[in-house]
Amino acid sequence: MRNFLKTKGLKMTSQRETIFRAFFESEPHMTVEELHERVISMDPAIAYTTVWRTLKLICEVGLGEKKYFGDGVVRYDRVTATPHGHLVCQKCGSTEEFFSSEITRLLQDRADESGLLPEEYRIEVVGICLKCRQQREASGDVTDTSAKGKSSAGDNVIDISGAGGM
Amino acid sequence: MRNFLKTKGLKMTSQRETIFRAFFESEPHMTVEELHERVISMDPAIAYTTVWRTLKLICEVGLGEKKYFGDGVVRYDRVTATPHGHLVCQKCGSTEEFFSSEITRLLQDRADESGLLPEEYRIEVVGICLKCRQQREASGDVTDTSAKGKSSAGDNVIDISGAGGM
């Protein structure tokens, strides 16, 4: 790693060493803040900004990549040789990775068709995990406070007015 | 639509009518700002906030959903009966939609395996579109997607890939 940086005119510092280690040893898709927390548990003096910049660096040299799940916060994932997808629970935020060369191939084909040179795949299924569904039932709470809930897909065919025809 | 709102104790206003129309007639995945621009071209008095809130409303009733592409800005897409994927060019930001029941089915299966009840699919291929690749060549730019160039400029302005936005 040190050498890797050297060839780019970059320096290895104790901070970077700590952050690298934290990043590559941690679970995938962490936010800057999460990683920073882990980092300060190893060296309390390292600043958030430094973690952020190092993460950026890691992405720039191709060892990591930004991920955008559905909560508006940027996450960082180390780059794996094989693209993979995520199952994300929108309730508890838990994630699970999965691999499917079949899906990747289909996507590749589709990109080719349009002349897009793929750099990254984002494959995510967002939903409610088993655990959360069970909890919901357990609490006997069938609530779903009015307007918050999604209407069941069936009647989405609402005429948007006497205004413009879609 | 008016009736639809009514049943939820919500009101139809001229602003909403305009925003609804703009949203459903526009191309997919627009940002709040983009939609707002379109809206003020129809009625200059409508505020950004109102567009934002209406978009939120649309999502809450299940007619739209947030999308997070890779540039840190939230986009809104109208919900289509069938899930679809996007091809996104990270250079020019252009997007193209595509449908693949095969991919959806595979994802569904995989989610089932883990007990995740799917609510939404995110299927995106990010890369460089044909047009941008041609432009890059045309400009005589030596194409080197691997990580190399390090401008010794003061601050890091490397834009290897994946990291930078549009």
Added chain:
DNA sequence: AAGCTAATTGCAATCGGATTGCAGCTACAT
């Protein structure tokens, strides 16, 4: 070992989109 310089760091400030508080306005049930 000491010197030199560009790279790096921490802090505070800034940026910018997302979100909210509030007072005035309006749709619409009565």
Added chain:
DNA sequence: ATGTAGCTGCAATCCGATTGCAATTAGCTT
């Protein structure tokens, strides 16, 4: 026409992302 729950616009606020800057440091040079 009237009352009231909902809207709306504006300004303020929130909050993660990003940057300016002066002090510090890694790593090369002598």
